Amino acid sequence: MAETVTRALQTVGATLRYDVRPGTGSDPRPLLLIGSPMDAAGFATLASYFGDRTVVTYDPRGVGRSERTDGAPETLPEEHADDLARLIGALDAGAVDVFASSGGAVNALALVTARPDLVHTLVAHEPPCAPVLPDREAALAVCADIHRTYLREGSGVAMAKFIALVSRTGPIPADWAEEPAPSPEAFGLSAEDDGTRDDALLGQNMRGCTSYHPDFAVLRAVTARIVIAAGKESEGTFCARAAAAVAEGIGVPLAVYPSHHGGFLGGEHGQHGAPAEFAEALRASLAEESPVVQPFAFPPVS
Template sequence: MTGPTTGTLRVNGATLHYDVRGRGPLLLLISGGTGGAASFDAIADDLAAEYTVVTYDPRGMSRSTLDDPEAEQSVAEHADDALRILELLSPDEPARVFGSSSGAIAALHLLTAHPGRIERLVAHEPPVVEVLPDAPAHRALLARVQATFRAEGLMPAMAVFAAGLKKDGDTSEPMAASEPETESQPKAGMEAKAGFTLPPQAAARARQTMANLPYFVGRIVPSFMSYVPDVNRLEALADRLVLACGQDSRGELPYRPAAFLAERLGIELRHFPGGHTGLTTHPAEFGEFLRKALRG
């Protein structure tokens, strides 16, 4: 299969870079964390055998630049970016959408704000912690992350954040500081310790992931994890929504809101291979589960 076609789209306050593969009904993939469009490289070509697959770097990430680098970020604006891509590439037909983590939060808002544009949405572990009964504890976590970021810097803040995502609030042994959604960096670090050198493309992705981290921690995390979804609206649209979690994520913070919403909406909670980053750790299996979820 030939490489993707790349385009740019001017939106309010930013220029988005997107990639298009394949042919068929449009499938928009919205990334979480700092990975951007590259986080879907392992599954996009396979999906392109059935769909016109569109990936993009969210505003402020990788190739998608902000007019004002200091601009505050909002879920609604990120969802509007996704809408503009759908209007450009599928103006006459509703599309299928997959969102992961913070990308799933933007996708949920897109569904509630513009339901006519979405035929089916698969949302994988959207950390909409405000729906949880213990939401105040998670607000406190976010406040600690931001305070640590300002006082001590990026990696200490990521360590606080990662520890807060662990099962049952256990912070005794923090996860790798970048585990929540920045899969490339830990791999780069492990290979460096082992005396290996990453292939050039993987090394470039790891560098870009790290370059995106300050923006993710400082702008995306506090804005997106304080977002309150319209649960009543989601209930009315539940027939076109699939909520998914990693089968290895049970008990972890990103798992809990999706499980809570699935029960609240009366829909099945799908379990995908791996954990929060199953897209990276189990790409072939993850892609197959996504394909099935998109069909019904």
Template sequence: MNNTLKVSEAELYYEVRGSGPLLVLVGAPMDADAFAPLAELLASDYTVLTTDPRGVKRSKLEPGGTSRPEQRADDLAALIRYVDAGPAVVLGSSGGAVSALALAQGHPDVVRTVIAHEPPLDRLLPDADELLAQSEKLMADYLAGDVTGAWKQFFALANIQLPDEVVEMMFGGERDPEQEATERFWFGHEMRESISWVPDVDRLREVDVVVGIGEESTGQLCDRTSTALAAELGVEPTRYPGDHTGFVDHPEAFAKALRAQLAEAGFRPSV
């Protein structure tokens, strides 16, 4: 089922598949389409909710709106309450992991477990100020029109090894206008808000939080931030297939690992 829900300053696009306990898959800026293959694999046992975050693709935002983690958390809480199948296990990846953590802090009643897959919580690191300065530069460069230059800086900062010619092929020349609009919104209204967010660790310790890291993400920036979060919470990180986008690149393996994680947490399909 595809539908929309009106919330404060936005209209959210969302999709619901399957039946059973509620599982939410969310990114930022990744939209619902990125999670579709994984959602299809899990829909045989779970009610799977996916969504475009506010301001991205089919989720419309009022002029002048922004995308702070607290706003995205309110959006997720509204969706969970609207579909009326919670409390939910929420798997958020990247900026969506920040959204999920903010949801656990602000709306613990709608959450059973949060799986925070590689949240970019730069403020937890000792070099946070330097990271923010580099991020501010690449965001400014992108918004000034240096698209490939900004992406090269981004991947270097994230310690993701991509040759310059690959970046130029991915982000140069004629591109999909919808994808460009998503990127521009992210660099202008979402990235800073996500990487600058500071979790309330004491409140998160009151919720079941799993910190996920890709098996192939070792040494990357989000490996560092996720490891720092796990240390703050006093939990061991859980390794998932692939790297930062393992759920996209290896949906079958990721689904298998996620099912095992859910079973371990006692979140089993209805029979």
């Protein structure tokens, strides 16, 4: 395999760094692997299963090697989508296939909404779109509280609340604020505030990402093929419930992938999923084969 090449791209308010891994196969269409705030390093294991494809990964603005130059404290999915559109344009290879995880899946939905001509197939895995949930008001309130907590008390206390949110099963009750706050120590975190406020998850992306409502009318009409997926082990959690509601809103079946929210991870960030099985499911989706469909029993989107 040819050596990975790292490139820089100037966008509006940021300098993006992205990596191109040339493949050994004959498929000319690049495969773009994206997350948010996960950077390119988080996709090392998954990329290794697609050595036959040209694989592109990147660091989103404000993360890793991609510096922000606009000084803005928060970023909207539409801004990330514009970054992605410019990155795909710089590849000069036509429409690409995209696997997008978590916040990256939200940004990819915004990309396909604005520029469907740039995407052949999108596999959006567990996009945390709170507005599509029946318990949307409570979910959005929790996300806003996590952001406020971060600004007020720092990352440890806020991250404990975030972990409690994404690991919770079932709808968020309206009286969630009356529940005891989770302890940072319970998650191996420090409650001490180190004074920094540059966390891309808790600060830059938290509110914009989770408050994004996909334009279902547009997404139902685009030429790009859209697959919405959730992990089998994620059933009932915030991100999986949102994925099911997004799939229903677009009018496509929910593809149930192996493992959990980070099912493609092979030790990155200390997390392990089932990357070989996950890559097999992703390859099937990209090949337009029927995904494994086991609908979750969630309330319909409204």
